[in-house]
Amino acid sequence: MLRWETLSLGLLLFLQGCALSRPEKAPPEEAAHYKFPIALPTEGQQVLSGPIAAAVSLAMEDFLPLGHTLPSDASPMERCASRRDAYDVTAVPGSADASVVFVSFSPRESTCRDLPGPSRSDTPVVYAVDITRSRILSVQK
Numbered sequence: 001m002l003r004w005e006t007l008s009l010g011l012l013l014f015l016q017g018c019a020l021s022r023p024e025k026a027p028p029e030e031a032a033h034y035k036f037p038i039a040l041p042t043e044g045q046q047v048l049s050g051p052i053a054a055a056v057s058l059a060m061e062d063f064l065p066l067g068h069t070l071p072s073d074a075s076p077m078e079r080c081a082s083r084r085d086a087y088d089v090t091a092v093p094g095s096a097d098a099s100v101v102f103v104s105f106s107p108r109e110s111t112c113r114d115l116p117g118p119s120r121s122d123t124p125v126v127y128a129v130d131i132t133r134s135r136i137l138s139v140q141k
Contacts, residue, residue: 023066051131052091055101059127060084062136063105080112094128100137103127 025031048056064084080086087105094100106124128137 048091051098052093052101054134055103055127055129055131056089056091058129058131058134058136059103059105060089062127062139063087063125075116077112077115080115081107083111086111090124099130099132101129101131103129 026034064082064087068082070079070082074082086108088108090104090106092102092104094102104124104126107122123141126140128139129135130137
């Protein structure tokens, strides 16, 4: 069986182009200063299959929707826990035909540590995603 390693949420932000809400883009004058490498480096590279990327994108949009706003009195812990980069992601095909993918969001140990406010659960949230129908089948919290 294929093993999928924990994915960087930074990569997931890139995958959100298909989300209902579009990510913020830098203004053209700032974007003009950014230079892309001639070739992408292979060190640290993580390649996701289309079905895995789609499943992660669907689950992430439900877990922490783009554009979600917190109340003005949110604690530092709540603000930190609402960031997508505060979680590691694991994705695993759940069936032989790969039509179902399990996506797990686990709090990163190094993020949101020792912040005031209610502590967040260390229990991962797991999604079962039907990628052929682009829908979430179930969520285990």
